[in-house]
Amino acid sequence: MQQQHHSVERDEALKSLVYASTATRQFSDAELDELLRQARERNEQLDITGMLTFRDGKFVQFLEGTPEHIDELMRSIRADERHRDVSVLIEEPLAERQFTSWTMGYERMRDIQSAPPAGFRDTYADLDSHADSATTARAARELALWFKVRSGRR
DSSP: OOOOOOOOSSSHHHHHHEEEEEOOOOOHHHHHHHHHHHOOOHHHHHHOOOEEEEEETTTEEEEEEHHHHHHHHHHHHHHTTTEEEEEEEEEESSOOSOOOOOOOOEEEEEOOOOOOOOOOHHHHHHTTTOOOHHHHHHHHHHHHHHHHHHTTTT
C-alpha cells in the first residue's frame, strides 16, 4: 500500500528519524489500515515522507521532513496509547529524501512462525535489538532498500 506524495521542500533543512515501538494490543487489518490512513493524512499536512513496517506486534517507522515537523510528530507518537517503548534508533540530518513518493509507505511483514535457519540474520530483529549504531544503520539501510524493491514490484 502506498500513497503518492507531491510536495517536497527544496530549501529547508531535512531530518531523518527511525524509531521502533511495541503495539499495546493486537491490531486487526482494518485497524492497521485506519492507523495508516491517519498517519498519511497527518504526514501530508506536515510534509513528512517515510515508511512504516509492522511485524510481531512491533512497529519500525522511517520519517523524513523538517526538524520542527519531525519533532512535532514524535511528540504525538510518544503520546499515542497504541504504542509503548518508543525508541529512536537513528536521528540525523538528511541531504535528500529517500521516500519522496510516500507520505507513508506501508508494509505488513509476516509474523515469524518458526526459528530462522542457522546463520540467518534478521534485519528487522537487528533494528529492534537496539544494537550498536553501525548495526542499526546497516539494518535501517537494508530495510529501506527491501521496502523500495518490494514497492517497485507492485
